[in-house]
Amino acid sequence: MFRISVWLILTFGIILTGKAQQEYSKSWKFDFGEGKVAKGYQQVKPNMNYSSSRGYGFLDGEPVKALDRGGDELKGDFITSEQPFFFTVDVPEGNYDVKVVLGDTQESSSVTIRVENRRLVLGRTDTEPGEQVEKVFSVHVRYPEIKGTDEKVRLKSRELEYLHWDHQLTIEFNGEKPKVAAIEITPNTQAPTVFLAGNSTVVDQANEPWAAWGQMFPVFFEHGEVVIANHAESGETLKSFRGAKRLENILSLMKPGDYLFIEFAHNDQKPGGNHVDPFTTYQEVIREYIAAVKAKKGIPVLVTSMHRRRFDEKGKIINTLDDYPAAMRELAKEDDITLIDLNAMSKELYEAWGVEESKKAFVHFRAGTFEGQDKDFADNTHFSTYGAYQLASCVVLGLSQTDLKLKDYLKKDIPVFDPASPPPFEDFYWPLSSKTSIIKPDGD
Template sequence: MIKFKSISSLSVLLLSSITLFAQQSNYKFKFGSGKVPAGYVLVSEKSTFKPEKGYGFEPGTPVNVALSGGKDLIKQSTITAGQPFYFSVNVPEGNYKVTLTLGDAKVKTATTVKAEARRLMLENITTKPGEFVTKTFIVNVRNPEISTGAMVKLNDRELNSRSWDKKLTLEFNGAKPSVAALELTKVEDQVTVYLAGNSTVVDQRAEPWASWGQMIPRFFEPGVAFANYAESGLTLASFKGQKRLEKILTLIKPGDYLFIEFGHNDQKMKGENDGAWKSYTDNFKYYIAEAKKKGGIPVIVTSTSRRRFDENGKTINTLGDFPAAAKKVAADEKVELIDLNAMTAVLYDALGVEPSKKAFVFYPANTYPGQDKELADNTHFNSYGAYELAKCVALGIQQSNLGIKKFLVPGFSFNPSKPDAVTDFAVPPSLDMDLVKPAGN
C-alpha cells in the first residue's frame, strides 16, 4: 500500500511538471554541454523527445556536440549532425517567435531551418568559423480542437503529420547545420494569415511533394504568421464540412487574413447546384462574409494552372470557368485578388514544355528508395516548383493594397517570366518521404 501511494505521488508530481511545462509561454534551450546560462535548459546529444519531458530531439536523428571553449556560455558548444535532425517542444496552440543562434567556433556552417511539416523558415544561413548569427521567425502551431467543443476532421495522413500535433518541431537541415541556442516565445501581436485550400496549398508532409503554402513563410519577416489549414483533395464545401473554416473563424481576429484558393477539386463536382457560377461562387461569398464578420480580411487566390501545353508550347487553361468565377467574386465583393492562375501560366511558359517538369513531381523509376514506377504528375509540385509559386503569391501581395506586404523580406522581387533556374535551387530535402500521390488532381 505504501509503495502504491509512493508511485501515485510520483505520477502526480510528474504530470504536474508536464502540465506546467506545456503551459509556459517562454522556453530557452542551450544546446551541447557545459555550463548553462541562467533561465536556459541544457539540451545534450542524448536529449531524446519524450512526452513526459516535453522537449528533445526526435528519435532516429542522431546528433553530435561540438565544443569551442571561450567565455560565452551560449557559444561554448553547439549541436550538429551529418543529416537533418529534428527538435520538438510541447507547446500550447498559437503563434511563436523562434529565435535561433546558429554557427560554430571552429568550422563554417550552412543551416536551413524548416518548421512543423516542412515549412521553410530559413534558407541556407551560412557562417564562417568563429561566427555566430541570430535569426528570428514566426511559427504557427495548431491542433484539431475547436473552442466550440467540435473537432477538425483529419484524414489518416494528417494524423501522422507534424502540422496537427501538440508540439512545435524544428528541422535543422543543410550542408552543415549547427545550432547553439533556441528561444521560443508565445506572441499575440502577429498578424495571422490563415490559408484555406487544397493540395497546391497544404503543408505537404513528405518528399517529393510540396506546396506554396509551406514555402511562403521564407519570404516574410516577423510580424506575420502563416496558419495553413489546407488539405489535399478538398473543395470549398468539404473544407467547410470538415470544420476547418469553423476552426479558423474561432481564432481569426480583426486585421488577420483569410487567403482562399480552391478550384481543382471543385470543378469535378457534378451536382445540379455545382459549377463555377453556382455552388463555387456561393461558397466563396460565404467564406468572405464570415471572415468579414470577424474583422478578417479575405483574399481570393485563383487556382494554380496545371501543366498542360498546346501545340505552340503555351499553357492551356484546364480549369474552365473557375478562375473567371473567382475573379468575378473578388470584384463583386470588393476583396483583393491574387491571380495565381495567370502567373503560373506565365511561369510554365517561361520554363518551357520539358523543363517545366522540373517544377512538378516528375521522377524516373528508382529515383527514391522503393520507387519502382515513374512519378509523372502535372498538378502537384516538388520543392522547387512550390518555391517558385510561393514567390508568385508573394509578388501578388507586393503588388496589392494588403498591409502585410510591409513584412516581405527586404529586397524581395520576382518576375514569373524569368523564373529562378532549377540548378540554382538549393533547399535540401527533408528525411520524410511518401511516394503516394496526394488526393486531388
C-alpha cells in the same frame, strides 16, 4: 517511433490543450550541448529524445552529437549532425517567435530551417569559421481541438502522423553543416496571422518530393511582424474544407486584422457531392467564407488557382480549370475583394519554362530516385520544391501589387521576380528532408 503515439494524441489531447493554454505566456529556452549551461536555459544533450514527461527533445532518427569549444556558456557548445535532425517541444496552440543561435567558434556552418510539415522559415544560412549569428522566425502551431468548443477538425487518416496536429512545435535543422547552440521560443500575440485555406497545391506537404506554395510562403515575410498559418489540406474542396470543420478551426483562432487567403478549384470542378458550378454555387460558397471572415473582422483575399501542366502543340497552356478562375475574378470585382491572380501568372510562368523545363517544377522523377519508388513520377498537378517556391514567388508578387497593409511586412531584400523569366532550377537550393513518400497527395 518517429512520432509520439497517435493514441496518446487522441486520448489526452483535450487534457494537454487545457494545460497548455494556461501556459501560453511561458517562454522556453534551450541550451544545446554538454558544456556549461547558460543561466535560465534548459540543457539539451544529444541523448535527450522526446518524452511526454520531459516535454521536449529530439525525434528518433539520425543521431546528433555535441561539440564544446569552451568559452561562452550559451554559444561555446552546440549540437550538430551529418543528417537532418528534428527537435520538438510541447507548446500551447498559437503563434511564436523562435530565436536560434547558429554557427561555430572554430569552423564554418550551413543550415536551412523548416518547421512542422517542412514549412520553410529560414533559407540557407552560412557562417564563416568563428562566426555565430542569431536568427528569428515565426511559427503557427495548431491543434485539432477547436478553441472554445467540444469539436475537433475531422482529420484524414494520413494526417494523424503529420507534424502539425500533434500539440508540439517541431523544428527541422537541415543543410550541409547544421550547428545549433541555442533556441528560445516566445509567444507572439500581436502580429497579424495569415491563414491559408486550400488544397494540395497550397498545403504544407509532409514528405519529399512533394511541395506546395503555402509551405514556402513564410520565408518571404519579416519574422515577428506576421505569422503564416497554413490550414490547407490535400484533396479538399470549398465544401469539404468547411465540412471537416477546418474553416471553423480557423475562425476560432482569427482576431481582428488577420487574413484568410482562399484558393480552391482543382477538386471543386470534379463531379460528386462536393461539386460546385463556377458562376453559381462556387461563388455562393466563397461568399459564405468571406462573410464568416468579415464577421470576425478579418480580411479575405482570393487567389485564383494555378494551371495544371498541360501544353498544346504550340507550347501554350491548356486551361483545364474551366470557368472557375474567371468566376473568382468576377466575384472579386463585384464584391470589392482583394484578388491575387495566380492563375494568370502560372500560365506565364509555365510557358516561360516550356514543355521540358517545366517538368522540373512538378513531381517528375525517374524510378529509383526515392526509396521504394519503382515507377516514374509524372505528376502534372503537384509541385517539386523548386516549382512550389516559384508559385509562392508569384503569390508574393501579386500581394505586392495590392493595397493590403500585409505587403508592408514582406522582406525588403526579396529578389525581383518575373513569371516570364523565372530563376533557373540549377540556382535553387533545397536540402532534402529525411521524410519521403511515394504516395501521391490527394487531389489532382
